[in-house]
Amino acid sequence: VTEHPILVVDDDPSILRTVAEILEMEEYAVETAANGAEALQAVDRVHPWLVLLDMRMPVLDGWGFVRALQGRGVTLPIVVMTAARDARRWAEEVGAADYVAKPFELSDLLAAVERVRDGAAG
Amino acid sequence: VVPADHMIPGRAFASQQPVLSVNAMRDDPEHAARYRASNATTILAAPITAAEQRLGVLAIFGERAPIFAEDDLELVALLGAQAAVILESHFLIDEAADVRAREEAARLKDDFLSAAAHDLKTPLTAVVAQAQLLERRARRNPEAPIDVQGVERIVKEAQRLKGLVEELLDVTRAEQGKLVHRREPVDLVPLVREACERHSSTWHTFTPVVEESLTGEYDRQRILQLLDNLLENAVKYSPDGGEVRVALWRENDTAHLTVTDNGIGIPAADLPRLFDRFHRGGNVDDRRFAGLGLGLFICHGIVEQHGGSISATSPGPGRGSTFHVVLPCHAPAVETAPAVVRPISSATSSIPAVGEQAL
Numbered sequence: 001v002t003e004h005p006i007l008v009v010d011d012d013p014s015i016l017r018t019v020a021e022i023l024e025m026e027e028y029a030v031e032t033a034a035n036g037a038e039a040l041q042a043v044d045r046v047h048p049w050l051v052l053l054d055m056r057m058p059v060l061d062g063w064g065f066v067r068a069l070q071g072r073g074v075t076l077p078i079v080v081m082t083a084a085r086d087a088r089r090w091a092e093e094v095g096a097a098d099y100v101a102k103p104f105e106l107s108d109l110l111a112a113v114e115r116v117r118d119g120a121a122g
Numbered sequence: 123v124v125p126a127d128h129m130i131p132g133r134a135f136a137s138q139q140p141v142l143s144v145n146a147m148r149d150d151p152e153h154a155a156r157y158r159a160s161n162a163t164t165i166l167a168a169p170i171t172a173a174e175q176r177l178g179v180l181a182i183f184g185e186r187a188p189i190f191a192e193d194d195l196e197l198v199a200l201l202g203a204q205a206a207v208i209l210e211s212h213f214l215i216d217e218a219a220d221v222r223a224r225e226e227a228a229r230l231k232d233d234f235l236s237a238a239a240h241d242l243k244t245p246l247t248a249v250v251a252q253a254q255l256l257e258r259r260a261r262r263n264p265e266a267p268i269d270v271q272g273v274e275r276i277v278k279e280a281q282r283l284k285g286l287v288e289e290l291l292d293v294t295r296a297e298q299g300k301l302v303h304r305r306e307p308v309d310l311v312p313l314v315r316e317a318c319e320r321h322s323s324t325w326h327t328f329t330p331v332v333e334e335s336l337t338g339e340y341d342r343q344r345i346l347q348l349l350d351n352l353l354e355n356a357v358k359y360s361p362d363g364g365e366v367r368v369a370l371w372r373e374n375d376t377a378h379l380t381v382t383d384n385g386i387g388i389p390a391a392d393l394p395r396l397f398d399r400f401h402r403g404g405n406v407d408d409r410r411f412a413g414l415g416l417g418l419f420i421c422h423g424i425v426e427q428h429g430g431s432i433s434a435t436s437p438g439p440g441r442g443s444t445f446h447v448v449l450p451c452h453a454p455a456v457e458t459a460p461a462v463v464r465p466i467s468s469a470t471s472s473i474p475a476v477g478e479q480a481l
Contacts, residue, residue: 014248014275021272022255058361059325083243085236103247106254 005029006113007048009039009065010081011057015102019052019081022106023113036060040068048076050116052109055082055090066094077116081109129153131181134167138176140199141167142190166190168202172210180205230400234415238290245282252276293399293416296423305339305428305453310377313342314370317349321356325363328353332370336377338451344424351417352381352445359406359443360385372451376430379447388436388443396434397422405439421447429454 006028010016013034020030031046033039037060039051055062062080069076080091083102091099097119098112130150134141143165147154157163164184170177180202184190252275259266295301311332318328356366364384371378388396392403400415418432425432429450436443
């Protein structure tokens with residue numbers, strides 16, 4: 001689709017690794033970050049076309065990350081990934097394109113990514 | 123004292139009308155002996171009734187007639203009505219307090235269930251996603267070698283789930299006084315050093331300040347759990363990173379452990395309830411800090427069942443906190459006697475007034 005990667009942000013190393021491998025299997029380029037601060041650096045470095053974003057993270061959480069992006073005038077489609085009961089509301093709060101509630105089915109995650117990809121293409 | 127259906131105040135209650143008797147023994151000869159015994163010659167009684175609910179009777183006794191006149195009936199009826207208002211407002215206040223307590227308990231339970239679900243979902247997410255990934259790979263390419271790392275990840279996350287379930291069960295064990303089992307000689311120094319190494323990261327440095335050795339009779343697994351809990355909290359509640367100081371020293375026959383962080387601190391109002399089940403600090407934003415509110419409750423159980431104590435101090439929000447654990451080096455001789463088993467309710471009430479002690 002594009003040379004730019006998907007940026008996956010999650011403080012849980014197992015989830016981060018697994019989500020990255022799922023996307024790589026579908027031949028997406030992937031970059032990972034363990035918190036919002038690392039994610040900001042990655043955005044500057046690799047210019048992702050999509051961010052899969054966990055919300056509750058140490059150092060800089062999902063809300064802080066989105067605020068920082070807005071502060072820099074960067075707009076990026078975001079898919080929120082959270083185990084919180086308020087997944088939908090949190091996704092709305094940060095103006096996300098979509099969300100997947102943890103624990104998600106592999107197919108739901110890929111479908112959310114495809115929706116953003118196809119929306120962006122069409 | 124006066125049955126509702128008889129004696130003169132009982133008549134006021136039954137009839138819901140004020141009653142004046144200038145000669146009680148004559149008006150109610152059946153109970154003459156009792157009136158005589160209490161020197162009650164004349165009686166003025168009015169029902170206390172609020173919103174058609176009979177609350178009681180206001181009765182005024184006089185030793186000699188005629189203290190009261192017919193006019194006083196109106197006065198006593200008025201006093202009865204006033205008493206009704208006061209009693210009713212007390213009932214309402216009690217009821218409101220009950221409702222508040224129930225709402226608070228329901229809210230804590232709700233928060234707890236939501237946090238428990240969240241904590242269980244995180245490893246579950248890794249297990250489900252990783253298992254489905256392996257499945258999809260195997261279907262696409264049945265000849266591919268087994269992804270050992272992927273399988274290991276599933277095992278690790280499944281064990282994390284098991285740990286969480288154990289933590290939930292520990293709550294019951296803490297309440298029943300069954301956390302601590304086998305006590306054996308344990309040197310706390312290597313345990314503290316290893317825990318510090320285990321929890322150190324790029325963001326958080328743990329500095330152990332320890333003696334050469336400090337051996338006491340402890341349940342090794344529970345002490346490890348205590349250390350992990352306290353050090354994990356120090357990391358979790360220091361989101362900006364920083365240094366955590368872990369000091370261990372001996373005083374007479376007692377081990378002292380302090381864990382001091384520079385994190386978000388503890389508001390004074392939370393200190394007295396810090397070790398309560400489900401309690402989470404007022405400055406603990408649910409969005410930033412996942413948790414069940416069980417860690418410190420279990421820590422308190424572990425320490426108490428070792429015959430020790432745990433307390434917390436904090437200079438205030440944003441200024442870090444210190445947890446102080448005191449553990450006697452030897453098990454009390456009477457430990458196995460049934461009399462030592464504490465009732466469940468003591469789990470919270472026996473905590474020393476941490477706030478006062480601290481501030």
